[in-house]
Amino acid sequence: MSFWVYILKCSDGSFYTGHTDDLEHRMAQHQAGEIAGCYTHVRRPLTLIFSQDFPTRESALESEIQIKKWSRAKKQALADQDWERLQLLARNRQAAGSDRGSILRQAQDHHEQGHGSTGSPRTDLEVPWKTRGSTGSPRTDSLSMPTEAIDEHRMRHALALAERAEREDDEIPVGAVVIDANGEVIGEGWNRNITDRDPTAHAEIVAMRQAGKAVGNHRLVGCTLYVTLEPCAMCAMAMVHARIARVVYAAADPKTGAAGSVFDLLRDPRHNHRVEVQGGLLAEKAGSRLSAYFRRKRGKPAG
Ligand SMILES: [Zn+2]
Numbered sequence: 001m002s003f004w005v006y007i008l009k010c011s012d013g014s015f016y017t018g019h020t021d022d023l024e025h026r027m028a029q030h031q032a033g034e035i036a037g038c039y040t041h042v043r044r045p046l047t048l049i050f051s052q053d054f055p056t057r058e059s060a061l062e063s064e065i066q067i068k069k070w071s072r073a074k075k076q077a078l079a080d081q082d083w084e085r086l087q088l089l090a091r092n093r094q095a096a097g098s099d100r101g102s103i104l105r106q107a108q109d110h111h112e113q114g115h116g117s118t119g120s121p122r123t124d125l126e127v128p129w130k131t132r133g134s135t136g137s138p139r140t141d142s143l144s145m146p147t148e149a150i151d152e153h154r155m156r157h158a159l160a161l162a163e164r165a166e167r168e169d170d171e172i173p174v175g176a177v178v179i180d181a182n183g184e185v186i187g188e189g190w191n192r193n194i195t196d197r198d199p200t201a202h203a204e205i206v207a208m209r210q211a212g213k214a215v216g217n218h219r220l221v222g223c224t225l226y227v228t229l230e231p232c233a234m235c236a237m238a239m240v241h242a243r244i245a246r247v248v249y250a251a252a253d254p255k256t257g258a259a260g261s262v263f264d265l266l267r268d269p270r271h272n273h274r275v276e277v278q279g280g281l282l283a284e285k286a287g288s289r290l291s292a293y294f295r296r297k298r299g300k301p302a303g
Contacts, residue, residue, distance in 0.1 A: 002053035003060035005067065007079055010043030015075050019064045023051055049079035069185045151248055154179060154226040155282045157188075159250070161203070162228045162286065165190035166293055173289045174229045176203035178211035178244075181222035187211030203227060204235040208242055219243045228286040230257035230279060236265040239275055246276040250286035 004023040008016040008030060016039055020026035027048060028034075033041045040046055054060035067075060077085040154177055161175025171191040178187035189206025193199060204227050212218050224246040225239060231249065236258035239247060247266060249259060258265045259277050266275040 002055070003057045004051055004053050005060050005064045006048060006052075007050040007067065007075055008040060008046045009049045009079075010040055011045055012043050014043065015049075015072060016040050016043075016046075017064055017067045017075070019057075019060045021057070050075075071184055150183070151226070151278075151281055154224075155228070155248065155250060157185070158203075158226045158228050159282065159285060159289070161188055161190045162289060165192075165203070166289070169195045171195060173293050174203040174227065176207040176225060176227040178207045178220060179224045179226070180211075180215065180220075181245075186214040186223070200234065202232065202235050203229075204231055205238055208238060208244075212242070221245070224248065228282075229253055229290065230259050230261055231266070232256045233258040233263055233265055236263070236275075239266060240271050240273055243273050244275055246278070248278045248281055250279075250281055251283045251290060252279055 001021060003019060003021050004026075005017070005019050006023060006026075008018070010016060018026070027046075030038070030040050030046050031044065033044060035041065052063070054063065067078070070078075071089070074086065074089045077089060158175040158177045161177065162173040163175070165171040165175060166173040169190070169192065171194055173191070175190045176188070177185055180186045187207040187210035189203045189208075189210060191203050192201040192206055195201075204225060207225065207227075208220065211220050211223065218241075220242040222245050223242075225244050226248045227235075228250045230251065230253040231239065231247065232253070233256070247259065252261050254261050256262060259279060260267075265271075266277050268274070
């Protein structure tokens, strides 16, 4: 059984990335507008510009999530099978400390072997693996989604990073994502205080550092930062310095929160830049993860 990751180009030039175990059927559904509430529904006709099969649903999902985070330029390079450009773009991202490049490796393998990543003979000939008339610069993927849906999607991304903080580094599970004005992810971070022996390595700082490198500027004008816990004073001031436009946080922090709980630094009228703040999005999910972490820590013998 194969699981497909595919990229569609919509009539307005934007991209849609999805996965399925039946590409032909899914394509027919997309073209007919049969998937209720789907982004592509009002953007038909659609062109399949990329498809790749994976041996398991998990590996397909992982790659789908990865591609969804990519810039339009990188998606286009993948669709064009321009491996050189893709590598170059991936290297730039790696320099920014993100992107593990597994889809890239798979794409390269595919390029070199002329086969699917499963190694089995490919049966996708009915589904052209080609770019068809995809010139012009596509607009952003998500601009026409309702803001609440975008916010929730981004916060789930931050929550996934928080989970990695705990799972991979045994750090306090806090995750942060920086999104630029075009809706692209330009920075990801989770708490790394213990791992990096760095008192400033809060999720927000890690994400903003990466974002600064990605845009080549210490100002993150027009960017939105999503974080699973209300920022502390250090992070709030860094956001003011960076000229972050908007901050969305999940759980409030009644002990050190600086977005209204203890201090209100983001909106302080004495600063020459004020940040729009929204709190409480998926707060329960973020809060219960934090509580579980601290419960587990307390339950463990010291040392
Ligand atoms: Zn902080």
